[in-house]
Amino acid sequence: MTISPAYSLILIGIMAATTALLRFLPFLIFRHNTPQSILYLGRVLPYAIIGMLVVYCLKGVSLVQSPHGIPELISVVLVVLLHKWKHNTLISIPAGTICYMVLLQVVFR
Amino acid sequence: MHRQTFRYAFIDSLPVMAGYVVLGMGFGILLQDKGYSWLWALLMSLTIYAGSMQYVAVDLLSGGATMLAAFLMTIMVNVRHLFYGISMLEKYNRAGKTRPYLIFALTDETYSLVCSKQEREDMDINLYYFFVSILNQSYWITGSVVGALLGSAFHFNSAGLDFAMTALFVVIFTEQWEKEKNHLPALVGVGVSVICLLIFGASGFLIPSMIGIVILLFLLKKRMPEQENV
Numbered sequence: 384m385t386i387s388p389a390y391s392l393i394l395i396g397i398m399a400a401t402t403a404l405l406r407f408l409p410f411l412i413f414r415h416n417t418p419q420s421i422l423y424l425g426r427v428l429p430y431a432i433i434g435m436l437v438v439y440c441l442k443g444v445s446l447v448q449s450p451h452g453i454p455e456l457i458s459v460v461l462v463v464l465l466h467k468w469k470h471n472t473l474i475s476i477p478a479g480t481i482c483y484m485v486l487l488q489v490v491f492r
Numbered sequence: 493m494h495r496q497t498f499r500y501a502f503i504d505s506l507p508v509m510a511g512y513v514v515l516g517m518g519f520g521i522l523l524q525d526k527g528y529s530w531l532w533a534l535l536m537s538l539t540i541y542a543g544s545m546q547y548v549a550v551d552l553l554s555g556g557a558t559m560l561a562a563f564l565m566t567i568m569v570n571v572r573h574l575f576y577g578i579s580m581l582e583k584y585n586r587a588g589k590t591r592p593y594l595i596f597a598l599t600d601e602t603y604s605l606v607c608s609k610q611e612r613e614d615m616d617i618n619l620y621y622f623f624v625s626i627l628n629q630s631y632w633i634t635g636s637v638v639g640a641l642l643g644s645a646f647h648f649n650s651a652g653l654d655f656a657m658t659a660l661f662v663v664i665f666t667e668q669w670e671k672e673k674n675h676l677p678a679l680v681g682v683g684v685s686v687i688c689l690l691i692f693g694a695s696g697f698l699i700p701s702m703i704g705i706v707i708l709l710f711l712l713k714k715r716m717p718e719q720e721n722v
Contacts, residue, residue, distance in 0.1 A: 384526065384527040384528065384553075384554075385526075385553075385554055385555070385556050386553065386556045390556075391528070391532070391553055393559065394549075394552060394553060394557065394559065394562045395532075395535065395536055395539065395540065395549070395553075396539075397559055397562045397563050397566070398540050398545060398549055398552075398562055398566045399536075399539035399540045401562075401563055401566035401567060401570070402540055402541070402542045402545060402566055402570050402573070403596055405566075405567065405570050405571060405573045405574055406573045406576075406577060406595050406596060406598050407577070407595055407596075408574060408577065409574055409577030409578045409581060410577055410581065410584070410585070410595055413578075413581055417581055417582070420710070421578060421581070422581075422582070423713065423716075424578055424579070424706065424709065424710075425578050425579040425580075425581055425582065426579070427677040427709050427716055427717070428575055428578065428579040428677075428705075428709070429579050429607040429608060429668070429677075430668050430672065430677035430678040430681060431677045431678065431680050431681030431684075431705045431709060432572075432575055432576070432579070432603075432607075432681060432705075433604060433607075433608075433661060433664050433665050433668060433678070433681065434665060434678045434679070434680075434681025434682035434685065435681045435682070435684075435685040435698075435701055435702070435705065436600060436604065436661045437658070437661045437662055437665055437682065438681075438682060438685035438686055438689060438701075439685070439698065440657060440658035440661055441658065442689055442694040442697070443694055454652075455658075458655060458658075458659070459658070459659075459662055462659045462662045462663060462666075463662060463666050466662075466663050466666045466667070467666060467670070472503075472504070472506075472507060472660075472663055473503070473506060475659065475663050476506075476507045476510070476656055476659040476660055476663060477510075477656075479655065479658075479659040479662070480510070480652070480653065480655045480656045480659055483652045483655040483659075484651065484652035484653060484655070486652075487651055487652040488649060488651055488652060
């Protein structure tokens with residue numbers, strides 16, 4: 384610890400309160416009579432945000448440096464194909480993850 | 493029916509369990525390395541409960557950040573949660589007593605599970621939201637405490653295990669793609685994010701992406717699904 388426990392608690396408190404504030408803010412602002420434009424946003428955003436989160440997860444992948452994002456590409460394609468075929472999350476996700484770990488630890492070491 | 497609802501919630505939450513236990517342990521290991529015991533990990537996972545923010549928090553604590561820096565950093569890292577709230581407004585406002593906890597516990601992964609869940613006859617959707625939320629937080633707490641307790645003594649080559657989280661988002665993306673014939677919102681999300689990633693780089697692309705996505709969604713409103721209901 385470089386700072387005192389008391390100051391650590393203060394910093395943690397600030398981070399917790401700010402995070403909670405961000406999560407509660409939409410519910411506080413749009414408590415009554417949510418505008419149509421916000422309802423519209425609420426309906427189409429889930430599709431766009433999941434797309435954004437996929438990109439977010441893969442943000443550290445470098446296409447110029449070895450292994451050029453090949454483990455990620457193979458594993459993502461495997462997950463999509465398995466899921467389109469079986470529609471079973473408990474198959475798609477473990478298979479994709481094991482595939483990625485093998486590629487990372489054994490194939491592209 | 494409660495048991496059936498729990499079953500659905502538990503099964504859906506399994507991929508998050510894999511991701512959260514691993515990422516939580518990573519956080520716990522980092523934190524104890526800076527001289528904070530498992531009690532601190534427990535406290536932070538109970539009160540902050542935001543994955544990437546808690547990793548940043550380790551840096552802020554060990555670097556002795558100012559209060560203003562901690563505040564601004566939290567906004568930067570967590571501003572995306574505003575969007576989750578906006579898209580869960582109607583659903584969570586009908587949730588009743590559990591509503592405050594549901595809102596508090598709306599992380600990326602919890603959001604990804606609750607945002608696309610279809611109601612079924614044999615389940616209570618509000619209870620489903622609650623089970624998913626509390627299960628996910630319990631995984632995160634367990635991971636972070638275990639990580640802080642075991643610390644660097646832990647020797648298992650877990651490299652790549654966090655891909656479970658990526659795979660989860662890819663699965664949800666695939667499901668949404670099949671469910672909705674109009675792919676424009678999904679394409680806007682991926683397209684704007686990739687462009688912003690190329691322009692702003694990995695550390696700063698989230699906020700420009702969100703602004704770009706909202707602008708484009710409004711500009712393309714006429715081409716979006718279900719526009720007759722708007």
